[in-house]
Amino acid sequence: MNTKLYIKDLEEIKLDDYKNVWVIAEQRDGEILTNVYELLNEGRKLADDLKVELVALLIGNNIKDQAEDLIFHGADKVILLDNPVFENYTTDAYTEATSQMIEKYKPEIVLVGATTIGRDLGPRVAARVNAGLTADCTSLEIDDETRELKQTRPAFGGNLMATIITPNHRPQMATVRPGVFLKALEDKSKKGEILEENVEISEEDLRTKVINVVKETKQKVDLPSAQVIVAGGRGLGNSDNFKIIEELADAADGVVGASRAAVDAGWITSDHQVGQTGTSVRPVLYIACGISGAIQHLAGMQESDCIVAINKNADAPIMKVADYAIVGDLFQVVPMLIELFNNEKAKKE
Amino acid sequence: MAGKDGDRMKIVVSIKQVPDTTEVRIDPKTNTLIRDNVPSIINPDDMNAIEAALQLKDKNPGSEVTLVCMGPTQADVALREGLAMGADRAILITDRAFGGSDTWATSNVIATVIQELDYDVVFCGRQAIDGDTAQVGPQIAERLDIPQVTYISNIEQKSEDTFVVQRKTEDGYFEVEVKTPCLFTCIKELNTPRYPHMRGIMEAFEDDDNVERWTNDKLNIPAEMIGLRSSPTRVKRTFVPEQKKAGIVIPDANEEEVKKVFEDLKLKHYI
Numbered sequence: 042m043n044t045k046l047y048i049k050d051l052e053e054i055k056l057d058d059y060k061n062v063w064v065i066a067e068q069r070d071g072e073i074l075t076n077v078y079e080l081l082n083e084g085r086k087l088a089d090d091l092k093v094e095l096v097a098l099l100i101g102n103n104i105k106d107q108a109e110d111l112i113f114h115g116a117d118k119v120i121l122l123d124n125p126v127f128e129n130y131t132t133d134a135y136t137e138a139t140s141q142m143i144e145k146y147k148p149e150i151v152l153v154g155a156t157t158i159g160r161d162l163g164p165r166v167a168a169r170v171n172a173g174l175t176a177d178c179t180s181l182e183i184d185d186e187t188r189e190l191k192q193t194r195p196a197f198g199g200n201l202m203a204t205i206i207t208p209n210h211r212p213q214m215a216t217v218r219p220g221v222f223l224k225a226l227e228d229k230s231k232k233g234e235i236l237e238e239n240v241e242i243s244e245e246d247l248r249t250k251v252i253n254v255v256k257e258t259k260q261k262v263d264l265p266s267a268q269v270i271v272a273g274g275r276g277l278g279n280s281d282n283f284k285i286i287e288e289l290a291d292a293a294d295g296v297v298g299a300s301r302a303a304v305d306a307g308w309i310t311s312d313h314q315v316g317q318t319g320t321s322v323r324p325v326l327y328i329a330c331g332i333s334g335a336i337q338h339l340a341g342m343q344e345s346d347c348i349v350a351i352n353k354n355a356d357a358p359i360m361k362v363a364d365y366a367i368v369g370d371l372f373q374v375v376p377m378l379i380e381l382f383n384n385e386k387a388k389k390e
Numbered sequence: 391m392a393g394k395d396g397d398r399m400k401i402v403v404s405i406k407q408v409p410d411t412t413e414v415r416i417d418p419k420t421n422t423l424i425r426d427n428v429p430s431i432i433n434p435d436d437m438n439a440i441e442a443a444l445q446l447k448d449k450n451p452g453s454e455v456t457l458v459c460m461g462p463t464q465a466d467v468a469l470r471e472g473l474a475m476g477a478d479r480a481i482l483i484t485d486r487a488f489g490g491s492d493t494w495a496t497s498n499v500i501a502t503v504i505q506e507l508d509y510d511v512v513f514c515g516r517q518a519i520d521g522d523t524a525q526v527g528p529q530i531a532e533r534l535d536i537p538q539v540t541y542i543s544n545i546e547q548k549s550e551d552t553f554v555v556q557r558k559t560e561d562g563y564f565e566v567e568v569k570t571p572c573l574f575t576c577i578k579e580l581n582t583p584r585y586p587h588m589r590g591i592m593e594a595f596e597d598d599d600n601v602e603r604w605t606n607d608k609l610n611i612p613a614e615m616i617g618l619r620s621s622p623t624r625v626k627r628t629f630v631p632e633q634k635k636a637g638i639v640i641p642d643a644n645e646e647e648v649k650k651v652f653e654d655l656k657l658k659h660y661i
């Protein structure tokens with residue numbers, strides 16, 4: 042190839058050489074991320090449809106004891122890379138390790154969580170192994186005839202959905218949006234195989250150095266696993282008023298969510314943001330207060346089992362997706378709900 | 391590369407022109423995207439990338455900021471807006487042969503251009519709002535064989551060739567040290583993009599030659615690395631997401647009606 046770029050020669054790919062479904066088992070501080078269980082659940086279905094094995098790739102330092110957990114959640118095999126060089130995530134070490142394993146084992150599908158780290162690793166690996174990568178998928182399906190992976194994802198801010206295939210390249214790689222799929226259930230009787238692997242990488246090979254890992258949020262806002270979310274938007278008017286959202290969330294044993302407008306205004310921190318650029322959620326109950334329901338917000342909460350919207354404007358887009366569209370002033374309606382929830386709680390105690 | 395000219399740095403910013411997706415609407419009759427009259431803008435994160443580059447130039451006088459943009463002829467407007475903000479040079483990468491490129495192919499093209507330029511630091515946006523992939527930045531870095539730090543929310547220059555940046559994670563940030571040459575992808579928390587001043591706008595838009603046009607005649611990228619046919623991914627189908635059916639409307643909320651909703655929620659076990 043006549044190029045100065047860092048790229049391998051492009052050879053004809055024999056699709057049949059590639060087999061099995063992989064899940065990249067992202068961990069932080071030695072703990073497997075929740076979305077990995079979502080990937081295992083979805084990956085299991087794909088592997089069963091294809092009649093192949095589900096394999097988890099686990100990279101880290103001192104993480105051997107997590108391998109079994111992945112098997113209990115559906116993996117047939119775990120490829121384990123346990124080495125001090127993987128203590129913190131670095132693009133160089135993780136890309137090299139993942140790429141080498143892909144080249145050795147040749148999986149047909151590789152699923153990566155669309156986390157801030159998965160979206161750093163995924164594209165870099167896909168470029169190195171010359172694979173197609175579909176970003177931030179919200180639905181995955183096997184085509185019965187072609188065995189191709191149909192990857193569906195939102196585009197244009199959620200206005201349009203696109204189904205993407207990777208016909209002539211392998212592996213078919215996808216990053217998958219956290220919070221969209223259900224988690225795999227644990228089955229402690231499930232058996233599987235753990236393959237310990239090694240790659241030659243040393244600290245000196247790493248071109249970035251992690252000096253510090255800082256946790257900012259004192260208490261992690263766990264939107265993805267919340268059963269009830271009470272979310273506030275620009276309709277609240279100021280940060281002081283936002284307190285009634287917290288009060289309602291407390292009364293309903295829920296978690297506080299927010300629109301981007303509320304976050305941008307500085308009324309609440311960005312870890313509460315729901316939507317396209319925030320967190321995707323599917324609680325049992327979503328109460329939207331003073332939120333217009335812009336497409337980017339809807340993209341992250343439409344899957345909720347029940348949506349209650351409180352808005353002065355009967356024509357706001359959120360009212361079209363709400364199961365209960367309450368037209369009214371949130372400053373009157375929210376206090377009523379707080380009281381109802383509190384009474385209900387008192388009755389139970 | 392860094393050091394050669396003292397503190398002078400060669401900075402490249404890769405920017406994309408995108409439709410303003412907040413203005414995109416769906417035609418309810420045909421269920422297709424209405425793209426007419428939708429304004430084109432510089433991708434929001436890329437504005438932060440330009441600002442980061444200009445701030446770096448401010449701190450290292452004599453540095454040069456070059457903007458590159460791959461897209462159709464009209465995308466030259468985005469480059470002129472960037473020039474008006476203070477960039478020194480602008481290159482439009484445009485060729486029929488590049489059409490339909492996915493991120494793999496797009497990054498092959500942009501990386502080839504950046505390789506032709508002398509560079510110390512490359513800035514990209516985190517992601518473009520039309521495709522939202524966040525893949526092109528890391529894939530350019532891979533093709534250039536340089537380190538990347540994505541999602542940067544703070545940047546500090548420690549020495550001529552060393553940076554310490556904060557890269558955001560879900561629950562905090564990593565503090566990362568990296569040496570040039572390197573690539574950063576920027577998020578909106580990094581800075582507030584400056585406004586172009588009047589004179590800058592006039593100058594940028596008056597002179598036709600302000601924007602260089604690079605085609606594949608110049609770049610000679612092999613056909614198997616570019617365009618629709620070489621892209622690993624294919625769009626099989628697009629469709630408009632299904633809207634949920636309308637629910638119960640409470641037209642004028644009072645205490646009694648809110649209570650009814652609450653009881654209904656209980657009955658259906660949502661509470």
Ligand SMILES: Cc1cc2nc3c(=O)[nH]c(=O)nc-3n(C[C@H](O)[C@H](O)[C@H](O)COP(=O)(O)OP(=O)(O)OC[C@H]3O[C@@H](n4cnc5c(N)ncnc54)[C@H](O)[C@@H]3O)c2cc1C
Binds near residue numbers: 273314337
């Ligand atoms: C690339 C991109 C990504 C984005 N990502 C996200 C995202 O992840 N999440 C997100 O939320 N947004 C996102 N947005 C922003 C989104 O487009 C909207 O701007 C935002 O969601 C609006 O927030 P809001 O509904 O709170 O405010 P507004 O749209 O201003 O709505 C306020 C609503 O409150 C109602 N109201 C006012 N006063 C009262 C009252 N007293 N009682 C009852 N109702 C009242 C009004 O009728 C109105 O409907 C994104 C935008 C872009 C361009």
Ligand SMILES: Nc1ncnc2c1ncn2[C@@H]1O[C@H](COP(=O)(O)O)[C@@H](O)[C@H]1O
Binds near residue numbers: 407461496513514521
């Ligand atoms: N056609 C393009 N021309 C120039 N830069 C681009 C182009 N596409 C993507 N980029 C850069 O890559 C970033 C990520 O884009 P994307 O991967 O499309 O989400 C953008 O913010 C730009 O910095």
